[in-house]
Amino acid sequence: MSRTSTILALVLLLGVSLPARAEIDLSGSWASINHEDAMERGAGPNPADWAGLPFNEYGRAKALSFSQSIISMPERTCWFQTQWHIAAGPFSLRMWAVPDPVTGRVQAWVVGAWETRAPMIIWMDGRPRPSKNAPHDQTGFTTGRWNGNELVATTTHLKTGYMRRNGAASSDQATITTHFRRHGNVLTVTMFMVDPVYLTEPYIITRSYNLSTNPVSIGGPPCIVGDEGVESGRVPHHLPGKNPYVGEMTKRYGIPLDAVMGGAETMYPEYRDRLKDQFKHPSSKCALNCGG
């Protein structure tokens, strides 16, 4: 009994004398700041532009076979946006904590849904990850942990989805790690895509958000499948060597084909040495998707 009381006292003392595990409040509406990759996240990237994407040859081949018309297939309309759409899309985030009804502790953090991206439910209660053979979907399964004031979320059990919205795909073996860091009213989200099927290195994207008093939708609107009259059994695609958009970046921006085909080397400064003699600066002024 003496030992029990000592242990109990220790537990009580630690409970009252040490600071609570560091956590920062991430709840609220976070307005997306689309100042980087503005076109890629908004209207969408140029077709056949995969510069800066650490593809392997399978990833590149899959992207080259992609036709945007594929989303006219009812079974494909809503398929492409996994949790990576936080990085690839333009949308703001709504975040909130879900308390355990009995203990009051945070059971999960939720990043609300947007269109075809399902909510990211970040389980904080230590529940085990499902078997690798459990069903995969666009939502995936996400667990989280705090590193001081940084929330780190790990997502697995995803279906194939977009890494970039022009056919660069992630596989169902991909793992997404998302780091949420708040500084005052700015939230910086760093996302890592690790995909042993289509990537040679992690694909890293950082995004920023401003805390907003304008409420961001917590769950929608949903993606709705419609019949666009696509002939049953027809799968829009491009055969090898037949993608008509391959030369578009070179024509429009003077960027060599080698660069827009992606690969890890295109992410690093040394690659500019290879580009220098091939790049032709366009003499014309920007006339399409120029911003401002």
Add this chain to the structure above:
Amino acid sequence: MTTRTFITRMATVSLCLAGALLASAPALAQGRGGRGGAPQAPQTPRGAAPVDLTGYWVSVVTEDWRYRMVLPMKGDYQGVPLTPAARKIADAWDPAVEAKAADQCKAYGAPSILRVPGRLRITWQDDTTLKLETDAGQQTRLFHFGAWTAPAGPRTLQGNSVAEWEGGGRGATDGALKVTTTNLKGGYLRKNGVPYSQNATLQEYYEVITQPDGSPLLVVTISTTDPEYLRQTFVISSHFKKEPDGAKWKPAPCSATW
């Protein structure tokens, strides 16, 4: 054991432990070097660093690729919330003129230098000054901690930067360096003449994130406020992988056209 005995024992153990914690508090507060009975000098910003930013870092260009890796097209200012006056300047940009200009470093100022593909070398110049150098454009930024006062002088490309630590401790690696920069000379946010004015101010957060393989990634959130040329604060974030040494450090002068 009676309830009374139990409460007495609990109180005794609690008091002992509280005393022990209180006794160790000064040492904990002083951090490294806090052991021993001698009075400790206040910790320097270098000693208090909650995160190690020093070393060589290489930029990873996965965002805004065509604005960073090559010379962007004239009039392409996608994503930058420019004022009409700024658009006019960007529209008048002429690469042929820039190529002959005496100042080739307009796109290497503090608001844009971390968007230039290249390497960073971060070192402590002294206990209160962190130094960031770039090989691309050979720029140097100094981050001053504490009660540093900027010397009087003209506006410069890198401006005057004051720094402070935020967060960290308790075994977490969430600390960040907050840097505020003023006294800037006007320059370009992008090499195709997208301008910021001398009224621009900069706020940055430098933090190290652990990658899935355990290696560090430097992430810098850069907020540029410019009442003259920006309709709203321009916020971007750049990321860098750590390198083991300076083997790939390759100093190169500024270039306005590459």
